[in-house]
Every structure is written in C-alpha cells, then in structure tokens.
Amino acid sequence: MNFKELKREVFEANLELVNRGLVIYTLGNVSQVDRNAGIMAIKPSGVSYSDMKADDMVLVDMENNVVEGTMRPSSDTKTHTHLYRHFDNIGGVTHTHSTYATAWAQAKQAIPCFGTTHADFAHGEIPCTGELTNEQITRDYEEETGVQITDTYKDRNPIETPMVVVAGHAPFTWGKDGAQSVYHAVVLEEIARMAYLTRTLNPHSELLKQEVADKHYLRKHGKNAYYGQS
Amino acid sequence: MNFKELKREVFEANLELVNRGLVIYTLGNVSQVDRNAGIMAIKPSGVSYSDMKADDMVLVDMENNVVEGTMRPSSDTKTHTHLYRHFDNIGGVTHTHSTYATAWAQAKQAIPCFGTTHADFAHGEIPCTGELTNEQITRDYEEETGVQITDTYKDRNPIETPMVVVAGHAPFTWGKDGAQSVYHAVVLEEIARMAYLTRTLNPHSELLKQEVADKHYLRKHGKNAYYGQS
C-alpha cells in the first residue's frame, strides 16, 4: 500500500467515527500504520471533520517525527505510536470519548463481561488502566498514556481484548487496520452501554459463565471459528 | 409462496431490523419458514446488511441442512429450526442484541409486566431462560440455546408471549411470519426500556393489576378483540 492509499483509508476511518455517532466536534482520532515503512497516518489535531480531506492526514514515523503533511498531527500521536511499538500485531488505533465507554473510564472500573455481545468481541473483562502518577503527567503526558495502556496489558493479549478504558479519560481500541479499530470502538460503546444498564438494573448482576464466554469468543475467533463466511 | 418470495420477505425483514435501529453491524438475524415444504430462509452469517441481496438468503431444512444458497447460514440457525420444530404455530423468528432487552437478559431477570404497553403484546412477564449447563455448551451450543427457550415455555403459550430473553445472551422473538417477529422485536425493545426506567425510578414498582393486563391483552388478541380494523 502506498501512502496515498494509507491516508485515504485513515481519512475514511475517521469519517466513519462521525457517521456512527461516536464523536462530537473533533474529539476522536484514528490512525493506521504501514509496518514495513514504519510510518503511521493520523488525523490532524483539532481539525473539523467536515473540512478535512484525505490529503490532510499526517504521516508520522514511530518516533513521532512528522514525515509528510503541513498540519500538526493529533495531540494523541504519541499514544498511538506507543501502542504500535508495543503491540506487534495491530495495524490501526482509534481513540474516542464515546459516552458510555467514557463513563466507565471516569468511574475507573473495568467493564465486566455480562453477556455474549461482550464475549463475541473481547475475551474477559475490558480492563481499566491504573492512574498516572504526577511524575508521569509531568514527564510526557501522551507517551505515558500509552504506558498506562501497555502496563495494563502486561499479562493480557491485546488481540483477544482489543479495547481498554483509560482511567479518568476515555477508551482506546485497536485492530488489524484503522477500519477494524473503528469497528471495535463502535462495538465497545454498545458493550459499555449494555453493561451500564445491566449494572444499574441489578447491582449484583453476575458475570457471564466462563464456559459461555469462551464458547462465544472461540466461535468467532478461534482456529475452529464458524461465524461469518471465511 | 415460492422460495424466491420467501427469500425476499426474509431479506426485507432483516433490513427492517436495521431501519428500526435494533442491530449494529451483523448482530441480528431473521428467518421465516414454509411449513408445507419444511424449509426456512435465513440471513447468511456475518454478512453486512448493506452488501446483502435477497438472493443471498440461505434455504435450510428443519434438520439444518442447507438446501439452497452459496453462503453459510447464520450461526444461530440451529436455534431457529429448534423453535420451528417445537412451536407449532409460528412462522418467523428474530434474534437481536437490542440494547435494553439484552440488559434484562444480562441481568438474568424476566421483564415484569408494569403497564399496558407490555400487556398489549405479551400476556404475563417476558420470561428469562435458565442458564446452560456446561454439558449443554459443549454438546451443541446453538441447538441448546433453542432448548433453553423451549424449556422455559413448558408451561407457557408461545403465541401469548412471543418474546423471551436468553440468560446472559439476548432476546429472541417470533410471530406468524418474519415481519411479525421483527415487529415483536421492536416492541420488546421498547417494553424493556420502559421497564428499565420504571424499575430504576422506583425499585418497588408494582406489577400491573392482573385484570388490566388481561383486559389489554384480550382487546387486542382474544376472540372478542376490538383493536384494529379486522
């Protein structure tokens, strides 16, 4: 894939965020990486979705240097590159402040697996990161937001749980490319909403039985998956 | 009705799910049965609603053999055929993960009859199934999801209560054809939402008086029904 195509895909993935109702104004961003080139395309910072063109996407290397583009990249750029450097098998990252996922982030609680909708997309709870120390905030805030996430995944598989809520902040999701990371952002918001309703309907709601969770996850993702056409 | 017509009706019923806002991506499916032929048409598995054509609907017999179609049928196929085999008088089945109905399913609670909106469409509570045993999950998950439902209806009339929430999973609804099963899915989501609000507004809300529930159900469904034009 050449960079022109990369920028077009990232542009379209960013617009999809708006079409799905996940962002208001400029509160979200999607990136996609070209692993061979070590180059990521990402939305420019604070630019309105309606004014944005494919060519406005900014190309950035894995050390956060702008290699093409006249605009400043998203202020969350360092979080994106951090995730690409630490999660080997991901190709796209999405950050939103979608309402229900953000509520869980603000409540500083992992999203429990209450049902099969959740189990279809994430294996186990959707974790909530720890909080940043004051030292981290001062040092390099956006980089350390990435650290918050990768610390949370020390004993987790980012492919099996491609979504996280950052404590006091908002969700990040990822996938094989930008489009799939947006797909996961949409699904996360719905999972977060269902979990909110489940919890407030009955504060003592129990987790989905582990065996059902495994079954659902594996029918979509395991080597014996039988969901879909492939 | 020939199979071409059957497939078109099932196709349209599936699209109606999207138009009514009940499903995101591919998280839902509708089927309709031709009782004489013993053939059901159902949505293919994991295919995007925007790409889908009427001709993509898959024809399956009551033992889950594909009799026509190039795609794999919905992964929930065995649940659908199970319902057709056990509920004599139904002609269509809908499965969604609609938000509020799923919240009740995840909270593993039946939806109490709090008002006449509920009573107009379902006689008595909308039941929540029991949970699957580990043996059931291993044996044949989708078939056993059907068993969960039919077990719940051992002492219930599926025509009088054409909707159920499956514990830890999501709702299934049915009707005389695919279109009516979608209609019941839409209505169930609204009933589930109202019941959620009623319960959280006042955790001690009482059930609708049985006499009013009977009156409302019967003015629409009894032999002396006087709602509508027929």
Add this chain to the structure above:
Amino acid sequence: MNFKELKREVFEANLELVNRGLVIYTLGNVSQVDRNAGIMAIKPSGVSYSDMKADDMVLVDMENNVVEGTMRPSSDTKTHTHLYRHFDNIGGVTHTHSTYATAWAQAKQAIPCFGTTHADFAHGEIPCTGELTNEQITRDYEEETGVQITDTYKDRNPIETPMVVVAGHAPFTWGKDGAQSVYHAVVLEEIARMAYLTRTLNPHSELLKQEVADKHYLRKHGKNAYYGQS
C-alpha cells in the same frame, strides 16, 4: 371549520407524533373536536401511519357514534369523548405511550415539578391517576379511563395542567386543538425525562421553589404574560 379541514388537521397532528419520535407503529392517537357540531375527528384504530390518509380520520359524536368514516375509530375513542364532555375548554386530545412519561405512569408516581421547564407548561405536579377498580375494568374500560382522569382533576384546573399520566398505562395530554395537544405531549416527554434524570441523580432532589414555579408559569400564561410575540 368544515369537517374536511378538521380531518386534515387531525391527520397532520397524528403524523407530527411520528415525526417527533413519540410513537412506534400505531401506539398513539390524536383527536380534535368541533364544539359547535359536537363532532370529533380521530385516528382510525391500528392503522399504520405511513398508509393513513386525511380522509381516513373517523368522525364521532360525543356519544361515541361514528357519523362518518369507513374505518373503526381508535380503540381509545371513549376516553377522548369523555375528556371533551368534562373539560369544557379543550379542543384537542393526544394519547401516546412515550417512553419516559409511560415510565412515570408505570411507577404510578406524579411527576414532581423540579424546574422551570416543567413550570413553563404545567402548574404544579403532573398528576398520576388512581387505579381502576375491577368493577370499572369490567364495566367499560375506555370510558373508565376517562373517569380516572377526570376524577384526578376534581380539584385541578385542566388548562393549567394539560397533561396527566394514567397509572399503569401511559400519558394523555390536551390543548386548544389537536396540534397543541401534540405539542404538550412532546413537552411532557421531555419534562418526564428530565424528572427521571433528576430523581435518579439525587433521590432527595427538592421541588422547585413555589415562587419560581409561579413566576415561570405566569410569564407564559397569566394575563400579564410576556413570553412570545402576542
């Protein structure tokens, strides 16, 4: 106004219910009365809003006799005529099952006046009726639903509080004509939603100070009203 015009206005008021998102399928109805003729136009029972034409509206006299129209009138017809017979100064009635107002009805609670949005449209709480006795249900259900409402207004002014929730059922609103009764139905749903959020945010939320409630009601409705252009 001739009956053709009356039917057109009632038709449009019914469509406005759909456009405002207050009803799904056929779950609502609007009527308007010609006081001189003693004739009310009302939506036919159970007819889809998309199929309905102005000419399908049914004309009914104050004793519930159909005087024009080939369809059966709304099954709630007797409640409408009851209200016209007992509330002298109203010209239109709307019945919906709008979500939040219905939740208050199902919780069998009056909607407290928590703020100026409420006070702008209703003076004091929006009452919840008592429950029907078994005798009333058997006798004449729809007529008695009207009695439930008028009993609730024995010491209330229906013009100052043009909206009510019927216990275990749903809201009714009224106004100078069909269009204004729809306007009140839309406003009631928003008031009901705000009150739900206020109550669940803080179960001990206090009522709006009576002096502010009076001020707001009177700046819109009193003889010294100064809101709007007239």
Add this chain to the structure above:
Amino acid sequence: MNFKELKREVFEANLELVNRGLVIYTLGNVSQVDRNAGIMAIKPSGVSYSDMKADDMVLVDMENNVVEGTMRPSSDTKTHTHLYRHFDNIGGVTHTHSTYATAWAQAKQAIPCFGTTHADFAHGEIPCTGELTNEQITRDYEEETGVQITDTYKDRNPIETPMVVVAGHAPFTWGKDGAQSVYHAVVLEEIARMAYLTRTLNPHSELLKQEVADKHYLRKHGKNAYYGQS
C-alpha cells in the same frame, strides 16, 4: 462587523442549537454582542426556529432597550445583557434547556470534574448557582437570574469555566462569540451526560486527579497550548 452581519451570525448560531438537538420548539436562545457599539443581537421571543429569518433577530442595547427589530426580544434578554456587562471578555451567550445539563440544574448540584472530556473545556467543576430569594423573584426575575450567575463567579474566572447550571432552571454558556457559546452548550450537554452516567454507575466515583485536569486544560488553553493548528 455591521449589524446585518451580527444578526446573520446570531441567526445561524440559533439554528445550530436545533441542528445539534439541544432544543425543542423555542426553548433556547443565543445572542452575540458588538462591544464597540454596545449592541447585542438576540433571538426573538417564542418564534419557531423553522419560521425565523436572520432579519428577525432583535438588536438591544446594554440597558435592554430595543434599538432595531419589530419583534419582542427573547424573554431572557436581561440575563444576557447582565452577563455582557459583568463578564468583560465574552462575546456570545447561549441558554438552553438541554436534557442532562438541566437535570444537574434541577438536582441543584455542580457537575464534578470526573474526566478529561470535562477538563478539556472547563477548569474545575461546572458550578451550580444558589437559589433566588423571594425578593429577587419579585424584583426583576431575568435580571436576577444574571445576578445568580455573576454571584457564582465572584471567585471564578468565566473564561476558564464558560458554563454554569442555574439552580432549578437550566444551563447558560458563553464564549468569544455566539458560535462558540453554542459549541460550549453542546459540549456541556455531553459532559453533563457523562457525569450523570459516572455518578449513577458508581455514586462514589472520585474526581479526576487535579494534575491531569490541569494538564488537559492547559494543553488546550494555556500559553503553551499545543492542541489544534494555531
């Protein structure tokens, strides 16, 4: 800027309120001031958004005298001019009854800063005013609503927290012009919604750490801001 242009901008800002889903019917108003001329343009009172034209905007001086326009200005005019007279650096004011912000106003609670979405737009909690005394209500209700707000900002910077909820009433927001005050109204509604969900998900949710709140506010607003393209 001439007055024709001022009126057009205020007109468009008012329509934006509708497009963003913040108001129903006529329940909101936006103004913008020309500081040199001491003239504010504001929406006329009680006029439907669909009928309204740019030329219908009313010009009012800082003592609430209409200087141009055939219609009566918004009934909240005195609150707007009060804010312009007391907050030196604002150019636009928006008043809505948006649902979630109004719920906080009705619960008479400040909106706590639970996360970075909030911190990006408001430094510290979004305050709730005190209640009006009976004397204030009788004296000059709309002027005193302004006093409620400016009293609340005695020790607050209105530029750093450009949004407030008025106890028992609804929100006011402001900005450098009418358009930015609408932007803040939209953002406030989303912040209020997230805070509602956070609080009801976990009544003991803690505030965002002050250091993160400062960091987020300053990356957008401080002299070393690095969000956006300027």
